[in-house]
Amino acid sequence: MIQTINLTPGVVLRHYPDHRFKTAILSVQLLRPMCREEAALNALLSSVLLRGCKNYPDMRAITARQDELYGVSVSPLLRRVGNIQTVGLFCGFLEDRFALPGEQIMAPAFELLRQLLLEPKTVEGCFDPEFVESEKRNLIADIESELNDKRSYAATQMLRHLCDGDSFAVPIRGTVEDVRAITPRSLYEHYQKILRTSPAEIFYVGSASAEETARCLMPLANALAAEPMALPEQTTLNLTAPEREFSETMDINQGKLSMGFVTPVDYWHPDYIAMQVFNAVYGAGMTSKLFMNVREKLSLCYYAGSGYYGSKGIVTVSSGIDECNYETAKAEILRQLQLTADGQITDAELSAAKSAIISGLRSVPDSPRALEGFYGTLYLCGRTDDLRERIEAVERVTAEDVARCAGTLKLHTVFFLKGEAK
Amino acid sequence: MKKTYYPRLDETLCSTVLPNGLTVLVLPKPGFTRKIAYFVTNYGSVHTAFTMDGKHYTTPAGVAHYLEHKMFDLPGRDVTEEFAALGASPNAFTSYGMTAYYFSCTDNFTPALRLLLEFVSTPYFTEESVEKERGIIAQEILMYADSADSVVVEEMNRGLYAHHPVRVPIAGTVESIQDITPQTLYDCHRAFYHPANMVLCVVGDVDPGEVAAIAEELLPRERHSVAVPDYGPAEPENAVTAVSRQEMDVAMTTFQLAFKCPAPPTGPEFARQELVAALAAEMLFGQSSQLYQWLYEDGFIDSSFGGGEEFGAGTAILTCGGDSRDPEEVRNCILNEAKYLAENGLDQAAFDRVKRSFLGIRFKNLTSFDGTCFRLVAYHMEGCDFFDFPKLFESVTIDEVRQYIADNVRPETCSLAIVDPRGKLKVDN
Numbered sequence: 001m002i003q004t005i006n007l008t009p010g011v012v013l014r015h016y017p018d019h020r021f022k023t024a025i026l027s028v029q030l031l032r033p034m035c036r037e038e039a040a041l042n043a044l045l046s047s048v049l050l051r052g053c054k055n056y057p058d059m060r061a062i063t064a065r066q067d068e069l070y071g072v073s074v075s076p077l078l079r080r081v082g083n084i085q086t087v088g089l090f091c092g093f094l095e096d097r098f099a100l101p102g103e104q105i106m107a108p109a110f111e112l113l114r115q116l117l118l119e120p121k122t123v124e125g126c127f128d129p130e131f132v133e134s135e136k137r138n139l140i141a142d143i144e145s146e147l148n149d150k151r152s153y154a155a156t157q158m159l160r161h162l163c164d165g166d167s168f169a170v171p172i173r174g175t176v177e178d179v180r181a182i183t184p185r186s187l188y189e190h191y192q193k194i195l196r197t198s199p200a201e202i203f204y205v206g207s208a209s210a211e212e213t214a215r216c217l218m219p220l221a222n223a224l225a226a227e228p229m230a231l232p233e234q235t236t237l238n239l240t241a242p243e244r245e246f247s248e249t250m251d252i253n254q255g256k257l258s259m260g261f262v263t264p265v266d267y268w269h270p271d272y273i274a275m276q277v278f279n280a281v282y283g284a285g286m287t288s289k290l291f292m293n294v295r296e297k298l299s300l301c302y303y304a305g306s307g308y309y310g311s312k313g314i315v316t317v318s319s320g321i322d323e324c325n326y327e328t329a330k331a332e333i334l335r336q337l338q339l340t341a342d343g344q345i346t347d348a349e350l351s352a353a354k355s356a357i358i359s360g361l362r363s364v365p366d367s368p369r370a371l372e373g374f375y376g377t378l379y380l381c382g383r384t385d386d387l388r389e390r391i392e393a394v395e396r397v398t399a400e401d402v403a404r405c406a407g408t409l410k411l412h413t414v415f416f417l418k419g420e421a422k
Numbered sequence: 423m424k425k426t427y428y429p430r431l432d433e434t435l436c437s438t439v440l441p442n443g444l445t446v447l448v449l450p451k452p453g454f455t456r457k458i459a460y461f462v463t464n465y466g467s468v469h470t471a472f473t474m475d476g477k478h479y480t481t482p483a484g485v486a487h488y489l490e491h492k493m494f495d496l497p498g499r500d501v502t503e504e505f506a507a508l509g510a511s512p513n514a515f516t517s518y519g520m521t522a523y524y525f526s527c528t529d530n531f532t533p534a535l536r537l538l539l540e541f542v543s544t545p546y547f548t549e550e551s552v553e554k555e556r557g558i559i560a561q562e563i564l565m566y567a568d569s570a571d572s573v574v575v576e577e578m579n580r581g582l583y584a585h586h587p588v589r590v591p592i593a594g595t596v597e598s599i600q601d602i603t604p605q606t607l608y609d610c611h612r613a614f615y616h617p618a619n620m621v622l623c624v625v626g627d628v629d630p631g632e633v634a635a636i637a638e639e640l641l642p643r644e645r646h647s648v649a650v651p652d653y654g655p656a657e658p659e660n661a662v663t664a665v666s667r668q669e670m671d672v673a674m675t676t677f678q679l680a681f682k683c684p685a686p687p688t689g690p691e692f693a694r695q696e697l698v699a700a701l702a703a704e705m706l707f708g709q710s711s712q713l714y715q716w717l718y719e720d721g722f723i724d725s726s727f728g729g730g731e732e733f734g735a736g737t738a739i740l741t742c743g744g745d746s747r748d749p750e751e752v753r754n755c756i757l758n759e760a761k762y763l764a765e766n767g768l769d770q771a772a773f774d775r776v777k778r779s780f781l782g783i784r785f786k787n788l789t790s791f792d793g794t795c796f797r798l799v800a801y802h803m804e805g806c807d808f809f810d811f812p813k814l815f816e817s818v819t820i821d822e823v824r825q826y827i828a829d830n831v832r833p834e835t836c837s838l839a840i841v842d843p844r845g846k847l848k849v850d851n
Contacts, residue, residue: 020453020454021789022785022786022788022789023786023789047725058715058719059709059714059715059718060710060711060712060714060715063709063710064710064772064775066779067710067775067776067778067779068775068778068779069782070778070779070781070782070783070785070786071778071779071780071781071782071783071786072782092786093786094782094785094786098430098782098785130719134718134719134721137721137724138724138725141673141674141724141726141745142724142725142726144673144674145672145673145674145726145745146673147671147672147673148569148570148571148672148673148674148676149569150568250671251670251671251844252568252671253564253565253567253568254561254564254565254568285506285511286502286506286511286512287502287503287506295558299554299557299558301561302558302561302562302564302565320561320565321561322561348503348506348507351507352503352506352507352509355506355507355508355509356506356509356511358509358528359509359510359511359526359527359528359529362455362456362528362529363455363456363526363528365455366454366455366456366791367789367790368789
């Protein structure tokens, strides 16, 4: 089972021993407040770090080293966990037992990671201005290309209004203007500050012992979190925005409807698990009410589904529809919610929803990535329930619990991205 | 069942061919909770024309995908709900070359497997249900039409091929699906969904003998003749259109570039040639290449850039794509670099590193049940054994890879599809 080891006062290692996999993984997350002042800097940092370090001064040299280590992967990590933003690196590597005899992978992979994080290539005491400029261009292009995925664009527009005034409205990668304002010096100063002040979470899954893992990580851990800062508390949505229904027009074939509901049931509420079951009954998966009715029965759309953001007590519904079906689809989505709140939940719906969640939870230990995803965010939310406790909690959820959860939802924001009249 | 142990992978694959011709592959995974099963027919979107029992059939584009949607109907039953009641999640996809039905579960594996075999082998289509699906699939097609990433891939295929059915999108077009009737679906099911044209592959902690026994019990006993697909006239060696360009509501210019390679062989040579092509792509424009470094540093590509080889459905290409401020310059650089490598050879140390990296990544990928199951099936359908890859890596030489670049990466084999941004979006209120 998971062992928690305090490598230094500010650096925690979560060690999950498992011998069944061919791949081991390691994530290093520096914890920051989720705020407008830092988002763009945090987003830019990992990609600049992956451009070059003292020993491997360009991407080609880094890739060559990764290739020598049997294709170890190193990717930037940027997450939002409620009011916390995490920034760092994710690393996946072949277990040592599959290397040629006498060769190691884990220890040199950790060393590569350490060098990438702690020994960046510098020019006159700052990051290499060329790295910074080109990664700024990439990040700006990334932010602008949110527009390309119309489904997530619609959801984002809706959430930015609904969450105005809360950390949840802060774009995870900042805004284009924030990125433009970054200089090699401001980024380097931010970098030094976050190495010094960010509490760090390191997560490992693989066959190495906790002692061995800790030993290999000490050179990294010793350089982090010398003066760990206090992180913001996790809080539910600070709702200040007025209710709103609005739209935008683009040259697209299929309209994208996005609806945002608020609920007092958040991550820390006793009904949190029941709300997850509600979400599955209502709109997650192919047996949900939205899928079966809005798509299957009425053929109103290609997709219709709901999502639940526990850290803020938000439920979203998104659907791809023809513009002429806007009112019909919206009415049907609300009608299905009312039916759920009225307790019209069949045994089959409830048990399918619970089975899907339980099956997902039971599958978590079968994948290193899923383990990292589950535990890597769990602790940051201040929950400690392990997988087994959570499965048991899902099993206990009743139809009344689900109906009660449905009854707490209040529609707040509706956004529609529609096609141009042709 | 035949058991083969692969010592370098530390995996044991069980396999058998049933009297009705069905191939059954089982990869036991003791100690894991999750189990997945893939039931796959060697029938994809490109198989629109075929001969069966002496009769020639021409079916509308998109029929394989339409059939995939409609297979989930059983008389008076709801397959999705039955899976859900077992805690299993079913899904399906159609590609150019195959249609796959699969589920994953942690409990109730046996009844879920029975349900999978039953619904895929039971055609049941009514006028009403086929009609109702048309709206849903039309929406799906329109959704792809709004995605620049899909549009550039479709345009690229049209630019590469003169006749081959990969020119047409997998789901067909809103027009082509209008002609699909229950009879079309019954014909295609009869032509391609019999056991001799299919593979059942299971990964997880299961009893391999039981899997084979269930398949034998539930599927038709007798062996049918196999429909013969007709891909149309032979393809010319060169691409058809060098560049296509259009505008959409996107933030940045995006592109897909491809080089047309000879149709791949079948049998063990397939896997070998695919590996040669994969190494060629990586040496030419992969992340460890000199060219990637230059293009990235000069801002012609960004982290959205990616590519590799794509083999299947009787086609082979080297392809790459992503966002770029100047896709034509990216293409020119790749062509120049290919010419340089063809004349001057590849760097041996870099080649050895890339081989080692690819080998390591293939090992790592075995951690994923889905990826492993899919590859076992896809390679089997091409007549080769996926798990033989460590041996292949030893045998591929640097000169084969250089030659592959020299033969196939040329201005004449190249097609480039570009989508540019257009006018700003308008806000209503």
